[in-house]
Amino acid sequence: MxxxxxxxxxxxxxxxxxxxxxxxxxxxPLLGNLILRAATLHATEHGFGxxxxxxxxxxxxxxxxxxxMDEMPRTAEAYSITTWVDRxxxxxxxxxxxxxxxxxxxxxxxxxxxxxxxxxxxxxxxxDQLPDGGFNAALVPDLPCPVSAPARHRMxxxxxxxxxxxxxxxxxxxxxxxxxxxxxxLLARYSKADMEAHPVKRxxxxxxxxxxxxxxxxxxxxxxxxLTTLYEVKKEDGTTAVKGVIIRR
Amino acid sequence: MxxxxxxxxxxxxxxxxxxxxxxxxxxxPLLGNLILRAATLHATEHGFGxxxxxxxxxxxxxxxxxxxMDEMPRTAEAYSITTWVDRxxxxxxxxxxxxxxxxxxxxxxxxxxxxxxxxxxxxxxxxDQLPDGGFNAALVPDLPCPVSAPARHRMxxxxxxxxxxxxxxxxxxxxxxxxxxxxxxLLARYSKADMEAHPVKRxxxxxxxxxxxxxxxxxxxxxxxxLTTLYEVKKEDGTTAVKGVIIRR
Numbered sequence: 360m361x362x363x364x365x366x367x368x369x370x371x372x373x374x375x376x377x378x379x380x381x382x383x384x385x386x387x388p389l390l391g392n393l394i395l396r397a398a399t400l401h402a403t404e405h406g407f408g409x410x411x412x413x414x415x416x417x418x419x420x421x422x423x424x425x426x427x428m429d430e431m432p433r434t435a436e437a438y439s440i441t442t443w444v445d446r447x448x449x450x451x452x453x454x455x456x457x458x459x460x461x462x463x464x465x466x467x468x469x470x471x472x473x474x475x476x477x478x479x480x481x482x483x484x485x486x487d488q489l490p491d492g493g494f495n496a497a498l499v500p501d502l503p504c505p506v507s508a509p510a511r512h513r514m515x516x517x518x519x520x521x522x523x524x525x526x527x528x529x530x531x532x533x534x535x536x537x538x539x540x541x542x543x544x545l546l547a548r549y550s551k552a553d554m555e556a557h558p559v560k561r562x563x564x565x566x567x568x569x570x571x572x573x574x575x576x577x578x579x580x581x582x583x584x585x586l587t588t589l590y591e592v593k594k595e596d597g598t599t600a601v602k603g604v605i606i607r608r
Numbered sequence: 609m610x611x612x613x614x615x616x617x618x619x620x621x622x623x624x625x626x627x628x629x630x631x632x633x634x635x636x637p638l639l640g641n642l643i644l645r646a647a648t649l650h651a652t653e654h655g656f657g658x659x660x661x662x663x664x665x666x667x668x669x670x671x672x673x674x675x676x677m678d679e680m681p682r683t684a685e686a687y688s689i690t691t692w693v694d695r696x697x698x699x700x701x702x703x704x705x706x707x708x709x710x711x712x713x714x715x716x717x718x719x720x721x722x723x724x725x726x727x728x729x730x731x732x733x734x735x736d737q738l739p740d741g742g743f744n745a746a747l748v749p750d751l752p753c754p755v756s757a758p759a760r761h762r763m764x765x766x767x768x769x770x771x772x773x774x775x776x777x778x779x780x781x782x783x784x785x786x787x788x789x790x791x792x793x794l795l796a797r798y799s800k801a802d803m804e805a806h807p808v809k810r811x812x813x814x815x816x817x818x819x820x821x822x823x824x825x826x827x828x829x830x831x832x833x834x835l836t837t838l839y840e841v842k843k844e845d846g847t848t849a850v851k852g853v854i855i856r857r
Contacts, residue, residue, distance in 0.1 A: 372629035376648035376658070377641050378785070381779035388777065392626050397623035406759070409625070527798040528637065532683065534800055537626070550775040551783055551821040572630070572800040579668065 360400065366499045367443040368401045369459075374432050381551050384431035385438070387559060388546070389428065391539040394456050394469050395438030397440040401454075405497040410473060417484065420474045420566075421538050422451065427506045427561040428458065428467030437461050443499040450474050450483035452494070472506040491537045510561045512604060514589050517579035520548060536570030541601045544578055545590045557586055557607035565602040568594065576600060609649065615748045616648045616692040618708075623681050630682060630800050633680035634687070637795070640675065640788040643705050645717050646689040650703075652851045654746040661724060666733065669723045669815075671700065676755045677707065677716030680745035686710050692748040699723050701743070702736040702755030719753040742759050758812045761853060766828035769797060777791050786818030790850045794828055794839045806835055806856035814851040817843065825849060 372393060372421040376486045380386040383457055402408040402419070409419060420484045432438040441457045456469040482524040486493060523529075523544055531537035542562060549559075570592075611617045621642060629635040651657040651668070658668060688707045705718040723732045735742060745765055772778075780786035791811060798808075801840040818826055819841075828840040839852040 375645050377780065377788075379781040379782060381776065381783045383781050387775075395626045459731050479725045481612045515854050526796045527630065527803050528635075529801060530793050530800055531626065532628040532630060532632050534630045539626075543777045546777045551776060551779055575844045 360404070363441065363451040364499070365503070366405070366497050367502075368397070368404060369439045369441045370397045370400065370403075371439045373435065373437045374434050376434075380554070381432055382442070382558060382559070383433050383462065385433070387426075387431075388539050389510070390458070391542050391562075392426070393440055394424075394442075395421070395538065396427065397456065398454055398473075399444045401444075404468060405494070407494055407497070413478075414457060416478055417475050418478050419601050420476050420483075421471060422474050422566055423472040424469070424538065424564040424566075425471075425506050426467065426469040426511060428562075429476070430466050430467055431558070432458075432460075438466060444494070444497060444498055445502055445504070447486040447494060447498070449597060450467050450480075450485055452486055453504075455502070455506075457504075467565065468504055468507045470505045471490075498545045509604065511584060512563075512587075514579065514581045514591060517581050517589075519589060520575055521578045523570055523576045523578070525570050525572050525576060527572065530572055534572065536574075536576070536600075538564070538566060541566070541570070541603070544576065544592060545603045545605055548578070548580060548588070548590075551605075559602075559605060560608035563604040563606075565582045567601060570594070570600050572594045599602060609653070612690065613748070614652070615689060615714075615746055616645070616751075617653060618688050619646045620688045621653065621685065622686045623683050625683075628683055629803070631680075631803055632682050633807070634682070634806050635739060636675075636811065637788050637792050639677075639680075639707070640673070640691045640791050641674065642689055643691075643720070644670070644671075644787065646691045646705065647703055647720065647722075650691045650693075654743070656743055656746070662727075665727055666724050667782070669725050670720060671723055671815055672721040672788065672811075673718070673791075673813040673815075674755050674758060674810070675716065675718040675722075677800050677807075679715050680807070681707075681709075681844060683726035687715060692751060693743070693746060694748055694751055694753070696734060696735040696743060696747070697702055699734055701735055704751070704755070706753075717755045719752055728844075732753065739787065761832060761836075761838050763830045763840060765830065766830045766838075766840060768826055769829045772825045772827070774819050774825060776821070778819070781820055785821075785823075785825070785849075787813070788822045790815070790819070790841060790852070793825065793841060793851040793853045794854055796841075797827070797829060803855075808854060810853075810855040812853040812855075816848045818851060819843070819849050 592601040
């Protein structure tokens with residue numbers, strides 16, 4: 360970790376052997392995972408990581424994740440993930456990420472929205488009303504993220520395209536289906552040929568309800584055009600667990 | 609990387625946020641991935657990594673992988689993977705791994721068998737007959753691995769338990785279903801409760817034929833006893849892609 364400016368941390372990585380997809384690029388699930396890792400490391404450095412908030416019976420819940428990449432790092436290339444938090448509003452906080460080349464130019468950017476919930480009541484905390492200014496000292500208030508806001512798509516004719524029974528390999532340390540496993544569930548809809556023709560540029564995820572071990576998750580799909588596809592993952596009772604959009608270039 | 613003795617390299621890791629399973633331990637797929645990463649890094653340091661042998665139209669193919677862990681590192685714990693090659697015999701070479709705590713005691717060990725194939729003819733090279741001694745100078749001939757040999761199990765009444773259509777998320781940089789994804793396919797047979805009662809101690813994989821995008825892979829299972837299960841993954845034409853054994857403790 361390098362602190363590159365007040366409240367902005369940079370984590371260095373390289374595309375290691377066995378971390379690429381079939382295009383020879385850093386795999387999307389690994390990038391997603393490292394983004395969440397950087398979030399946790401930065402939050403911990405500033406006193407509000409998982410291990411710190413659990414002392415107050417609270418936990419961070421990922422509500423939205425958008426990753427938008429102009430290009431992906433390739434085998435052996437170095438890259439860094441820079442992260443900062445720019446605002447607190449009601450029960451939410453926005454955390455941003457820049458995925459940078461060693462020369463400082465961007466491969467792409469990501470943005471996330473998190474809520475801090477009481478793990479007993481499952482109710483969110485009003486982050487802008489915490490005592491003593493709360494997390495305000497950790498903000499970088501004048502640095503929004505250059506990721507464009509998600510387009511407002513609505514599924515009109517969703518088609519159920521796959522099912523997945525959540526199992527041990529899907530679970531995170533809290534026993535929930537991990538956020539990035541949902542991304543994989545959507546990426547599993549693509550073949551090597553699909554990706555060679557049009558690699559993924561952008562993934563937008565909205566997390567509504569957690570998935571648990573043993574649950575049957577159904578993936579619904581709707582193509583907006585040849586490069587934009589909408590997804591919804593539903594539980595057996597019809598509840599939406601996750602919505603997603605995958606945009607290729 | 610630290611060279612801890614001639615031809616023995618050590619790679620340091622820690623259990624980072626979002627790399628644990630639901631037991632709070634380093635996840636098995638990630639451990640498998642890091643073992644293969646260490647293999648590639650060490651081979652590259654000694655002049656026979658993927659990028660070097662491809663210049664001679666050759667590629668390394670993983671034939672067997674056995675990982676045997678007394679304990680798994682947990683959240684934030686540091687561990688290292690030490691690797692060395694102890695012998696060449698006919699078309700095979702044995703590469704071993706120790707997964708160590710910072711104090712040098714072992715979490716566990718792993719061993720692998722590799723072949724070097726001509727990528728045009730797909731035929732293996734006789735590794736003990738290479739000119740100029742071949743890779744002999746990179747061996748650590750007196751250091752076998754303390755992983756016990758796999759028991760000889762044969763499936764008598766295999767039951768087909770799942771199917772998986774290989775897709776983009778399963779593929780490695782060569783466009784094959786990646787070796788660790790097959791491990792995940794077997795681990796997907798377990799629930800959180802299964803693993804809480806009896807965590808995995810040992811995984812044995814034998815790789816026979818590569819899997820490709822679009823192929824339907826069928827998983828067959830047979831329980832030897834309550835803690836030992838045999839697996840076979842077959843392609844649509846009935847060919848065995850992979851055999852596996854999972855032993856819990």
